[in-house]
Amino acid sequence: MKKFSVHEICTHLHGITDGKTSAMVSSAGSPETAQPYQITFLGNKKFERLWPKSKALVAVVDKNSVLDPGPGRALIKVDSVELAMCRVLELFRPVAVRFENNIHHSAVIHKSAEIGSQTKIGAGVYVGAGCILEHNVTIYPNVTVLDGCFIGSGTVIWPGTVIRENCRIGLRTIIHSNAVIGADGFGFVKCPVEGLVKVPHIGNVVIGDDVEIGAAVCIDRAKFASTVIGNSCKIDNLVQIGHNCIVGEHCIIAGNSGLAGSVKLGRGVVIGGGSSIKDHVTIGxxxxxxxxxxxxxxxxxxDTVLGYPALKATVTLKHWASIKEKK
Structure with a gap:
């Protein structure tokens, strides 16, 4: 079990300690449920009121907080409680799943594939012809990487993921379980003889560096050219991204959202959970x-838009208010 002194944690956070305790911290918890061996986080005033009744040993608070630590407890004052929480949780992160061997004996790797140094490949993985996996890639069990794919250094791919042919994954990207990268796009043309004719999708998916893709996300390959996910995008679970979408850098897409084909997101766009974006729409x-x-x-x-159909948030909120008044 990992344990840290308050001094060690404070030094790690570049914070200032208020109060004194010699006890060790072995995990983190919420203010209401934390135990005397845990650290908690009080990011604003509404949480600070919980401190007197909390059992936590130490709390991370804003640098301007006037809370009293109390006997045998301590506060760590920092510039950003949320950022400090990330740093503390990183300290207590469990040890990564261990590989007995870098490449499991049950993995099937085509003889033409190139595997970089320190790359780890788990049980039941398939790596197709012409694939390039750079150094320090981690592929957990039962992942499929089809022919001609490129996976950049430091990328981690969790179990059950399927990466279809000719897709490119950048550096230090994380793809969570059961994501599908590069499935066919959804396209059909009416035909008087055949009914619906499937549109071939002969492009690929290109994912940038430092991207995180949630569990069961589907990113469709382009009809031609590429579906593109820019650097440092963060995509939540159960998101659908259609063919030929272009997602700019640093975008956030929350769970259960869907982007239809050929949507373009600019840099730093935020899509709230459960949202639907029509095909060929551009969001600045x-x-x-x-x-x-x-x-x-x-x-x-x-702009901030809200509602169904989405209008500027100020307009939608006025509409909702007027409806409420009429009731």
Whole structure:
């Protein structure tokens, strides 16, 4: 079990200690449920009121907090409680799943595939012809990487993921369980003889560096050219991204959202959970789509839209208020 003194944690956070305790911290907890061996986090005033009744040994608080640590307990004052929480949780992160051998004997790797140094490949993995896996890639059991794929250094792919042919994954990317990268796009053309004719999708998916893709996410390959996910994007579980979408750098897409084909997101766009974006819509840099919204037309850079159909948030909120007044 990992244990740290308050001094060690404070030094790690570049914080200031208020109060004194010699006890060791062995995990983290919420203010209401924390035990005397745990650290907790009080990010704003509404949480600070919980401190007197909390059993936590130490709390991370804003640098301007006037809380009293109390006897035998301590506060660590920092510039950003949320960022400090990330740093502390990293300290207590469990040891990564251990590989007995770098490449499990049951993995099937085509003879033409190139595998970099210190790359780890788990049981039941398939790596197809012409694939390139750079150094220090980690592929957990039962992942499929089909022919011609490239996976950059430091990338981690969790169990059950399927990466279809000719897709490219950047550096230090994390793909969680059961994601599907590069499935066919959803496209059919009406035909008087055959009914619906499937549109071949001969492009691929290109994912940038430092991207995180949640569990059961589906990112479809392009009809031609590439579906692109920019550097440092964070995509939550159960998100659908259609063919030929272009997602700019540093975008956040929350769970159960869907982007239809050929949607373009600028840099730093935030899509709230359960939102739907119509095909060929462009959402400008820094725009925000509120949760559960349906976007059917372009959104200007920096705007916040909300509702179904989505309008500027100020307009939607006025509509909702007027409906409430009529009731």
């Amino acid at each position: 840099d820094g725009a925000t789509v509120g949760g559960g919204s349906g976007v059917i037309s372009d959104v200007c850079a920096g």
